[in-house]
Amino acid sequence: MHQPNFNRRDFLNTSVSAGVVAGLAQGGYFSASTQANENRKLGVALVGLGSLSTNQIAPAFQKSARCKLAAIVTGTPEKEKSWSDKYGIGRDHIYNYNSFDKLASDDSVDLVYIVLPNSMHAEYTIRAAKAGKHVLCEKPMANSAADCRDMISACQAANRKLAIGYRCQYEPHHLKCMEMSRSKELGAIKMIEAGFAFKIGDPKQWRLNKKLAGGGALMDVGVYALQACRHLTGEEPAVITAQETKTDAVKFAEVDESITWLMQFPSGVLAYCSTSYNFNGLNRFNAFTENGFVRMDPAFSYSGNRMETSKGKVEFDAPDQFANEMDAFAKCILENKPSKVSGEEGLKDLLAVEAIYKSIETRTSVKVVA
Amino acid sequence: MHQPNFNRRDFLNTSVSAGVVAGLAQGGYFSASTQANENRKLGVALVGLGSLSTNQIAPAFQKSARCKLAAIVTGTPEKEKSWSDKYGIGRDHIYNYNSFDKLASDDSVDLVYIVLPNSMHAEYTIRAAKAGKHVLCEKPMANSAADCRDMISACQAANRKLAIGYRCQYEPHHLKCMEMSRSKELGAIKMIEAGFAFKIGDPKQWRLNKKLAGGGALMDVGVYALQACRHLTGEEPAVITAQETKTDAVKFAEVDESITWLMQFPSGVLAYCSTSYNFNGLNRFNAFTENGFVRMDPAFSYSGNRMETSKGKVEFDAPDQFANEMDAFAKCILENKPSKVSGEEGLKDLLAVEAIYKSIETRTSVKVVA
Numbered sequence: 001m002h003q004p005n006f007n008r009r010d011f012l013n014t015s016v017s018a019g020v021v022a023g024l025a026q027g028g029y030f031s032a033s034t035q036a037n038e039n040r041k042l043g044v045a046l047v048g049l050g051s052l053s054t055n056q057i058a059p060a061f062q063k064s065a066r067c068k069l070a071a072i073v074t075g076t077p078e079k080e081k082s083w084s085d086k087y088g089i090g091r092d093h094i095y096n097y098n099s100f101d102k103l104a105s106d107d108s109v110d111l112v113y114i115v116l117p118n119s120m121h122a123e124y125t126i127r128a129a130k131a132g133k134h135v136l137c138e139k140p141m142a143n144s145a146a147d148c149r150d151m152i153s154a155c156q157a158a159n160r161k162l163a164i165g166y167r168c169q170y171e172p173h174h175l176k177c178m179e180m181s182r183s184k185e186l187g188a189i190k191m192i193e194a195g196f197a198f199k200i201g202d203p204k205q206w207r208l209n210k211k212l213a214g215g216g217a218l219m220d221v222g223v224y225a226l227q228a229c230r231h232l233t234g235e236e237p238a239v240i241t242a243q244e245t246k247t248d249a250v251k252f253a254e255v256d257e258s259i260t261w262l263m264q265f266p267s268g269v270l271a272y273c274s275t276s277y278n279f280n281g282l283n284r285f286n287a288f289t290e291n292g293f294v295r296m297d298p299a300f301s302y303s304g305n306r307m308e309t310s311k312g313k314v315e316f317d318a319p320d321q322f323a324n325e326m327d328a329f330a331k332c333i334l335e336n337k338p339s340k341v342s343g344e345e346g347l348k349d350l351l352a353v354e355a356i357y358k359s360i361e362t363r364t365s366v367k368v369v370a
Numbered sequence: 371m372h373q374p375n376f377n378r379r380d381f382l383n384t385s386v387s388a389g390v391v392a393g394l395a396q397g398g399y400f401s402a403s404t405q406a407n408e409n410r411k412l413g414v415a416l417v418g419l420g421s422l423s424t425n426q427i428a429p430a431f432q433k434s435a436r437c438k439l440a441a442i443v444t445g446t447p448e449k450e451k452s453w454s455d456k457y458g459i460g461r462d463h464i465y466n467y468n469s470f471d472k473l474a475s476d477d478s479v480d481l482v483y484i485v486l487p488n489s490m491h492a493e494y495t496i497r498a499a500k501a502g503k504h505v506l507c508e509k510p511m512a513n514s515a516a517d518c519r520d521m522i523s524a525c526q527a528a529n530r531k532l533a534i535g536y537r538c539q540y541e542p543h544h545l546k547c548m549e550m551s552r553s554k555e556l557g558a559i560k561m562i563e564a565g566f567a568f569k570i571g572d573p574k575q576w577r578l579n580k581k582l583a584g585g586g587a588l589m590d591v592g593v594y595a596l597q598a599c600r601h602l603t604g605e606e607p608a609v610i611t612a613q614e615t616k617t618d619a620v621k622f623a624e625v626d627e628s629i630t631w632l633m634q635f636p637s638g639v640l641a642y643c644s645t646s647y648n649f650n651g652l653n654r655f656n657a658f659t660e661n662g663f664v665r666m667d668p669a670f671s672y673s674g675n676r677m678e679t680s681k682g683k684v685e686f687d688a689p690d691q692f693a694n695e696m697d698a699f700a701k702c703i704l705e706n707k708p709s710k711v712s713g714e715e716g717l718k719d720l721l722a723v724e725a726i727y728k729s730i731e732t733r734t735s736v737k738v739v740a
Contacts, residue, residue, distance in 0.1 A: 190617070190649040191628060193563060195642075197658070241611045243735065247560070247638040258561060260642040262630045268617040272565075272630040272642045279560040279658045281680065288567070288649045310651065363735040365613065 042110040042330045043070030045095070045103055045133070047124055049079045052138070053115045056302060058087065060322035066330035067323075070108040073100055100124070104131035111136055111333065113165075113326070117212040118219060122147035129158040136329050138165040140223050141346025143214030145354055148347035155343060163329045163339035164346035166227060167321035168300060170328060173307035174231070176314055177287070177294045181232040186310060187290025189269050192232055194225035194285035196300050197258075197276035203251050207277075216255030218356060222275030223349050224300040228285040229263060229271040230348065232294075237263035237271070237352055240366050242359040248278065261356045412700045413440030415465070415479045415503070417494055418486040419449045422508070426672060427485060428457065430692035436700035437693075440478040443470055470494070474501035481506055481703065483535075483696070487582040488589060492517035499528040506699050508535040510593050511716030513584030515724055518717040525713060533699045533709035534716035536597060537691035538670060540698060543677035544601070546684055547657070547664045551602040556680060557660025559639050562602055564595035564655035566670050567628075567646035573621050577647075586625030588726060592645030593719050594670040598655040599633060599641040600718065602664075607633035607641070607722055610736050612729040618648065631726045 044067050046053055061069045071093035072083050080094050093108060103109055111134035114124050122142045128135045135155060141164050142148050155162040168174045181189055198221065206212040207220060230236065242261035246252050258276035265271070274282065284297035292310025299305055302321060307314045325341070332339045348370075355366040414437050416423055431439045441463035442453050450464050463478060473479055481504035484494050492512045498505045505525060511534050512518050525532040538544045551559055568591065576582040577590060600606060612631035616622050628646035635641070644652065654667035662680025669675055672691060677684045695711070702709045718740075725736040 188617075191565075191567070191630070191644055191646060191652070193565065193642075193644065193652075195561075195563065197561070239613065241613055241632070241729075241733075241735075243609065243611055243632045243634050243640055245634055245638045245640045247558075258640055260561070260632045260640045262611070262613045262632060262642075264613050264615055268615045270613055270615045270628055270630045270644065272563075272632075272644050274561055274563065274640065274642050276561060276658075279660060281663050282561070282563075282656075282658050286652075288646075288652050290649060293651050359611075363611075365611075365733040 041066055041068040042333060043068060043108045044136075044326065045071035045073060045093075045106070045109045045112045047073040047100075047112055047114045047128075048116040049074045049076070049083060050115065057113065057115060057322050060320050060326065063320045063323035065323075065327050066334075067326040070110075071095060071103070071106060073097070073103075100127055101131055103128065103133060109133060111329065114138060117206045118214045119143050119212050122151050125151045125162065126154040129154045129160045129162070132158065132160065134161045134329070134333050136163045136165060136326065137346070139346065139349070140214070140219045140353065141343065141350060143219075145347055145350040148343060148350050152343040152347065161329070161333055161339060162343040163332070164341045164343065165325060166341040166345065167325050168224065168227065169231070169341050170319075170321050170324035171305060172316040172318055173296055173305050173314065174228075174299075176316070177296060177307060178231050178234075180294050180309065181287050181289070182234050184289075186292035186294065188267075189233060189287050189289050191288045192229050192269065192271040192285060193273070194228045194271065194299075195274040195282045196221040196224045197274065197279055197282040199280050200277040208251065208255055210254035213255055215353070215357070216252060216257060217275040217277040218256050218259045218353060220277075221300070222259060222273070223353065225273045225275060225285065226349055226352055228299065229265075229273065230352075232285070232287045233265045233267065233269050235265040235267060235269070236348055236370070237355070237368050238266050239264045240352060240355040240359055240368055242356040244360045252277065259356065259360070261359070263352070411436055411438040412480040412703060413438055413478045414506075414696065415441035415443060415463075415473055415476070415482045417443040417470075417482055417484045417498075419444045419446070419453060420485065423485045427483065427692050430690050430696065433690045433693040435693075435697050436704075437696040441465065441473070441476060443467070443473075470497055471501055473498065473503060479503060481699065484508060487576045488584045489513050489582050492521050495521045495532065496524040499524045499530045499532070502528065502530065504531040504699070504703050506533045506535060506696065507716070509716065509719070510584070510589045510723065511713065511720060513589075515717055515720040518713060518720050522713040522717065531699070531703055531709060532713040533702070534711050534713065535695060536711040536715065537695050538594065538597065539601070539711050540689075540691050540694035541675060542686040542688055543666055543675050543684065544598075544669075546686070547666060547677060548601050548604075550664050550679065551657050551659070552604050554659075556662035556664065558637075559603060559657050559659050561658045562599050562639065562641040562655060563643070564598045564641065564669075565644040565652045566591040566594045567644065567649055567652040569650050570647040578621065578625055580624035583625055585723070585727070586622060586627060587645040587647040588626050588629045588723060590647075591670070592629060592643070592726075593723065595643045595645060595655065596719055596722055598669065599635075599643065600722075602655070602657045603635045603637065603639050605635040605637060605639070606718055606740070607725070607738050608636050609634045610722060610725040610729055610738055612726040614730045622647065629726065629730070631729070633722070
């Protein structure tokens with residue numbers, strides 16, 4: 001019988017407004033009665049055992065109400081043993097990229113969580129769907145909007161669900177900011193500033209390899225700032241303008257180092273945004289409204305995010321974002337409902353990302369066309 | 371014998387680093403020995419007696435070491451009497467816009483401080499120079515770069531000095547931020563975010579009249595954000611990209627309501643900026659550096675500005691910005707040295723402002739050409 005971890009239970013019981021609880025429930029949290037009705041944990045095949053899987057996702061299974069680590073897919077034989085030892089995964093549930101498609105006959109696996117370099121998202125999402133598995137795919141969804149469409153089609157054709165790893169959509173401060181912005185509690189949004197940057201380390205990592213990463217800072221962390229603007233307004237950007245700079249042409253020979261961009265939304269809201277792989281300390285959004293503001297700083301961390309509005313600080317116990325993201329997707333699968341972080345949602349981000357790159361290339365403003 | 375007011379003396383004596391003191395001295399503060407040598411206060415003719423003159427500049431004369439209010443120019447007869455009563459200005463030193471040129475024979479007036487609607491800056495600067503007076507002109511310097519050039523030429527031809535009312539250049543936190551940024555104490559700047567907005571009141575005021583104001587939020591308060599970026603980097607923007615929105619087409623029928631813009635500087639620094647007449651609470655800059663940050667929030671207020679760096683908060687006693695701006699210009703006049711807030715400085719802002727408007731109009735990125 002499942003027991004939610006103390007932090008989340010405490011959070012759900014005591015510390016949030018009805019509106020946020022409703023938002024979280026919609027997003028996939030389980031009510032007590034749902035827990036009683038649904039005892040089975042869905043089996044997850046974790047694909048790609050890099051640092052995100054090692055440090056965030058594997059530990060998140062311990063906090064997950066509805067998912068368990070059932071299988072791993074790795075190209076590194078040493079990881080087969082260490083993960084097997086640590087998480088008790090039997091030989092029959094360990095795959096590599098050649099044997100990946102054999103997941104089709106692994107009944108312990110309900111869904112595949114893809115945590116690979118960006119350029120591999122499309123291929124492995126499509127192969128997973130063809131193997132009959134639901135897919136949770138890390139952000140950015142793919143290297144191109146075209147790939148996103150192929151992934152959506154493949155999952156539709158296989159009648160499998162597809163969700164993108166937008167963990168902030170399961171972070172209570174984000175949900176409260178979205179709720180306050182959209183309800184116009186502080187008046188309509190007039191402008192948004194959002195940025196996410198960090199100083200990237202190892203120059204040989206895949207994130208700096210265009211073939212593997214597709215792009216640089218924008219694809220990796222800029223999408224968080226982009227999502228914040230889209231979700232605070234509840235709109236898609238209509239016109240995008242952007243600039244790029246490269247101050248280290250060796251390290252960033254293949255991918256973007258720093259990008260700033262502007263977005264105009266249909267309601268007239270303007271957003272000004274930035275991202276970089278070349279400095280730390282920018283991790284925030286500010287929504288300026290008619291009568292005040294809503295902001296988070298830090299906004300996009302795995303934990304420790306802080307929210308403030310013109311009415312004061314707003315604090316929630318923040319549950320594990322990855323556990324909640326997985327649980328929400330499990331709920332969608334079990335109840336046969338669409339995910340709020342669907343493939344279509346990932347596609348919308350890629351359409352904006354492509355418009356940003358196109359604006360940089362053409363030195364003109366670019367209309368975003370769905 | 372002049373005595374500096376307690377706050378500024380205290381500030382100069384005790385509360386700032388040697389570097390800032392050097393910066394302030396350069397900017398126009400008087401050392402004790404200069405004070406002893408130069409006892410005469412320069413006479414100022416204040417042109418335009420709106421709220422800035424009434425609430426900020428007139429009181430600043432009480433704190434000024436080197437300037438006194440010697441004459442007024444106003445088109446409003448009631449103000450002639452109220453200002454005369456309050457500040458003891460004799461009949462012979464009260465002018466209107468028809469009698470303005472008679473300032474030429476008013477020996478009590480050394481310099482003219484122009485605090486008129488933007489579109490009148492060029493005409494009255496040129497007339498003041500022709501009347502043989504030095505000119506301190508409020509920002510924005512003029513409605514166009516062409517007007518700026520005419521103003522510079524007129525002052526050069528008359529051998530009179532010209533300075534623009536960039537009060538933040540006499541604000542110690544701004545000077546410290548500039549010093550830290552340019553010395554690379556926290557590493558080179560990687561990116562700057564800057565914005566200044568406020569919700570404008572009376573829909574009938576001159577600031578919303580294109581003929582009088584030249585432009586809207588950008589010309590009025592956006593220039594502060596622009597200046598911050600220029601002075602933090604010590605560079606001129608090379609390429610500018612911008613977007614505009616108008617959510618209240620009645621109130622802002624003639625001038626810009628909200629603008630966001632991007633700037634790329636020759637060293638590679640990117641800046642992302644914003645301005646608006648339609649919301650409050652945005653009044654800041656953030657310089658993100660290789661190893662930390664330097665920021666002010668609020669940054670552009672008359673008082674109460676706050677500075678913080680990745681090393682901690684930095685607090686100075688902040689002297690009156692207008693008094694120090696006037697004193698610095700008086701020093702330039704007395705010592706026959708150029709002002710750091712020269713007409714050329716105002717021109718540089720207008721070149722960037724024109725590039726921003728051009729980018730909005732053409733929907734392309736615009737190279738800034740001096």
